[in-house]
Amino acid sequence: MDHLLSAPSNRAERDVRLLPKAHLHLHFTGSMRPTTLLELAAKHRVHLPEALLSGEPPKLRATDERGWFRFQRLYDMARSVLRDEDDIRRLVRETAQDERADGSRWLEIQVDPTSYAPRLGGLIPTLELILDAVREASEATGVGIRVLVAANRMKSPMDARTLARLAVRYADRGVVGFGLSNDERRGLARDFDRAFDIARRGGLLAAPHGGELAGPESVRDCLDDLGAGRIGHGVRAAEDERLMQRLADRQVTCEVCPASNVALGVYEKPEDVPLRRLFDAGVPMALGADDPLLFGSRLADQYDLVREAHGFSDAELAELARQSVRASRAPQDVRAALLAGVDDWLTS
Incomplete structure (x- = not known):
């Protein structure tokens, strides 16, 4: 608790929405505004479950199989309203606007194009549409945006290899990374090693x-079997001192999403998320919103949470923003400008 006693008294003076930052953990459908979900559902006559109609984040607890199934079902229902080109362009445009409002100047958004391909003409047309929408939204808002193509752990490793080859094909058109999403308790990371080898x-x-619903062993598997340069979530690495040291030594960034950790029942309350433990161990972190549509909070809210629940000073929040920028795939000149902006925020 010493950090709470020594935290500067000015910690609430600076607006975290003015802090330049990078956003490295945001899922495509999960970035949708709740109002947009309702409007697109009406447009396409999609019947949404009551949990998505209230305007409030649904009550979720995904630490058991039934809870995860409910979360996945709600996500799939939300995704089903994205049915044509205009829907895709709207989602990306509004997401970029929301990022801008939160102080995010660089976004790496994660998408599995196979989930949208049946309605949009196939894998290649879907990815090309998303990348074109990203280009337009970036030009309109000034937020740099790139794409991580993500395979689904619940599907075949062969499907993952197909996606990895597709991702590499568009590496010069906006794809910067390759991910593996869904419940990390299902399947083995090494089953997807060939796909990640193709991507790397x-x-x-x-x-x-790794390291959200499953423990620190899933983080080790991502490092050892998949050659991870960043870990999606990774928060449960805090349960293993040696693993934290390894992440710190290698400067492997964990994309920590505190609000979703609580919403999914990984931790009971915000104070339980081991952010301070990871930070003090030197593990680089990039705060992320994960799925704002279902969890009810966007990127700046994560910084507010860290300030209020964990007593992070403005200087420490600035360092978290720097870590997000350093871990991004932004060009060097963009990184330099963002880091200078962080310094300006801190001295304002």
Whole structure:
């Protein structure tokens, strides 16, 4: 508790929405505004479950199989309203606007194009549409946006290899990384090693999910079997001192999403998320919102949570923003400008 006693008294003076930052853990459908979900459902006559109609985040607890199934069902229902080109362009445009409002100047958004391909003409047309929407939204808002193509752990490793080859094919058109999403308790990371080898050899960042619903062993598997350069979530690495030291030594960034950790029941309350433990151990972190549509909070809210629940000073929040920028795939000049902006925020 010493950090609470020594925290500067000015910790609430600076607006975290003015703090330049990078957002490295945001899922495509999960970035949708709740109002947009309702409007697109009406447009396409999609009947949504009551949990998505209230305007409040649904009550979720995904630490058991039934709870995860409910979360996945709600996510799939939300995704079903994205049915045509206009829907995709709207989602990306509004997401970029929301990022801008939160102080995010660089976004790496994660998408599994196979989930949208049946309605949008196939894998290649779907990815090309998303990348074109990203280009337009970036030009309109000034937020740099790139894409991580993510395989689904619940599907075949052969499907993952197909996606890895597709991702590499578009590495010069906005794809910067390759991920592995869904419940990390299902299947083995090493089953997807060939897909990640394809992605890494093609110059893409390896950024699989691990260390949220499963323990620190899943983080080790991501490092050892998939060559991870970043870890999606990774928060449960805090349960293993040696693993934290390894992440710190290698400067492997964990994309920590505190609000979703609580919403999914990984931790009971915000204070329980071991952010301070990871930070003090030197593990780089990039705060992320994960799925704002279902969890009810966007990127700046994560910084507010860290300030209020964990007593992070403005200087420490600035360091978290720097870590997000350093871990991004932004060009060097963009990184330099963002880091200078962080310094300006801190001295304002």
